[in-house]
Amino acid sequence: MTDSTFSTAVLKWFEQHGRKDLPWQQKINPYRVWVSEIMLQQTQVSTVMDYFKRFMQAFPSVQDLAQASEDEVLHLWTGLGYYTRARNLHKASKIIVENYAGEFPRSVEELSALPGIGRSTAGAIASISMGIRAPILDGNVKRVLTRYKAIKGYPGTTQNTQKLWLLAEQLTPNQQVNHYTQAMMDLGATLCTRSKPSCLLCPIQQGCQAHLLGTPTAFPEPKPRKALPQRERLMLLVADQANQLLLYKRPSTGLWGGLWSFPEFEDRPQLDSFLQQHKLTIKNQTQLSPISHTFSHFQLHLEPWLFRTSQQQHGIAEGDWVWYNLADAPKLGLAAPVKKLLKTATQRLNLGDI
Known part of the structure; x- marks a missing residue:
């Protein structure tokens, strides 16, 4: 030919x-x-x-x-x-x-x-x-x-x-x-x-x-496979009395760059330090089902925790922070796992599970 x-x-x-x-x-x-x-x-x-x-x-x-x-x-x-x-x-x-x-x-x-x-x-x-x-x-x-x-x-x-x-x-x-x-x-x-x-x-x-x-x-022959590195993080979902959840805007470069997400921490002491730093008083808390998300170069395992604060909207929601209400959602870019967690957490909050 x-x-x-x-x-x-x-x-x-x-x-x-x-x-x-x-x-x-x-x-x-x-x-x-x-x-x-x-x-x-x-x-x-x-x-x-x-x-x-x-x-x-x-x-x-x-x-x-x-x-x-x-x-x-x-x-x-x-x-x-x-x-x-x-x-x-x-x-x-x-x-x-x-x-x-x-x-x-x-x-x-x-x-x-x-x-x-x-x-x-x-x-x-x-x-x-x-x-x-x-x-x-x-x-x-x-x-x-x-x-x-x-x-x-x-x-x-x-x-x-x-x-x-x-x-x-x-x-x-x-x-x-x-x-x-x-x-x-x-x-x-x-x-x-x-x-x-x-x-x-x-x-x-x-x-x-x-x-x-x-x-x-x-043909074509596949790319030689390498074992994907594994990362584990705690993800903090903080809800105020109006069932709004705290999000922050990630840096424009890196993982989920420019998207809005929940704060992540390597361990529980880091998470607790964040709550203390921002004077967030926790009324109730519950662990949500873990989520795994595969990227091209590693796999991320998230352990999400849903916390209910005793305060209304807090001063932390300034600049790159926002209190997000799924019922009246602002037009923000969200990673797929974050969008999924928003729905799950809102359902739990509306049902009064926490």
Whole structure:
């Protein structure tokens, strides 16, 4: 299979079987493509669809996003994970408005220089929304190309990444690049899947070396696994007499950066010291069910404690602190475990369990 017959087969398949009704495939422009590509990083299409629709309703243009507060952006991102994506999206929108008069730059190099936009995302924006010939190499495309050439080893190594980019460049046609880019992503998402590839339906099976070897699922080889470090923390949920819970805004960098969360402590003495420091008198307390949350580089085990204070709102709720009422919730960015704990604690408080 030559480079030209490869792209011809892919485009013909896309015309007949490709996905064309996804929300971000309507009213295509650089902004909508960009937001969808960022949301789709390490996240399934089915999960992204509702988030994308809500995001577009709140921020229909890059100017609207640039004018929003970080809390508004993170609030709409709550539950989607990998929150650095949202912060970079917000930062990049400001740069596009301030430095480019609200128009997206029309080169992969300039797009790649924006926060949170790598070479593949820049290629997707340029090709899908601008018709510029630019290869992409997201997870789905990596899998397709790795199988097509039966490339041994983990595709994320420097050597294999260079091979794959060279291959992606060679195979990208000069015409219909917008359809070709979408087609390659669709191939990986719908046919050339990780565990059950539909080789008999694949338009490039005749040239696919992994298929010819009879071992498509042997490619790509997984990343060598390392044992995830474990962290344990106590999480403090303090409720006042109005059933409002105390939250603080985390630093903009690091774990759950810029999100609102409950205070965390390494041990009980640290927790008790915090209560004493802020003169929080505890009336009742109870332990909630523990929560474990897995990040890419470690696993976090939370031991949540729900405390009832005898005071009304306290002076601690200033600056980066807030008393949060789920019944009249402010629009704040919350990590998924925090959102879950807010609901659990509010239910317990409303039932009078504490």
